[in-house]
Amino acid sequence: MKQKEIWKCNVCGKVIEILHPAAPETICCGQPMVLMEEKTADWKGEKHVPKITIEGNKVTVDVGISMGTPHPMADEPEHYIMWIELICKDNCYKRQMLSPGMEPKAVFTVSDTSGLKAREYCNLHGTWVGTD
Numbered sequence: 252m253k254q255k256e257i258w259k260c261n262v263c264g265k266v267i268e269i270l271h272p273a274a275p276e277t278i279c280c281g282q283p284m285v286l287m288e289e290k291t292a293d294w295k296g297e298k299h300v301p302k303i304t305i306e307g308n309k310v311t312v313d314v315g316i317s318m319g320t321p322h323p324m325a326d327e328p329e330h331y332i333m334w335i336e337l338i339c340k341d342n343c344y345k346r347q348m349l350s351p352g353m354e355p356k357a358v359f360t361v362s363d364t365s366g367l368k369a370r371e372y373c374n375l376h377g378t379w380v381g382t383d
């Protein structure tokens with residue numbers, strides 16, 4: 252278990268992030284929670300890998316929009332991007348929470364645009380990362 256990992260309970264759907272790792276297992280609903288591994292390659296037609304676009308100090312992270320196939324953001328909450336994060340090289344995390352019906356993108360302002368990494372979480376397909 253490592254800092255910033257995302258874990259999910261497959262019974263109740265709870266999602267947690269590790270801020271400080273300790274005991275190897277976290278139990279929810281009577282079972283160990285499942286690590287949402289960071290995936291880096293898209294599969295099938297659906298786009299999940301977050302794309303970073305830098306303009307000055309403004310950093311836009313989108314999921315599929317810049318590739319012409321935006322990730323679904325259903326008006327009903329069964330499939331959508333729950334949040335988008337930007338990780339700067341000094342391990343500073345910025346997070347934008349999203350809701351169904353919003354665009355699958357987030358805009359952040361950073362002082363140093365080198366070494367950026369983006370991470371997003373899809374409620375059905377888990378955690379995905381991309382770099383600039």
Ligand SMILES: [Fe+2]
Binds near residue numbers: 297299330331375
């Ligand atoms: Fe998805």
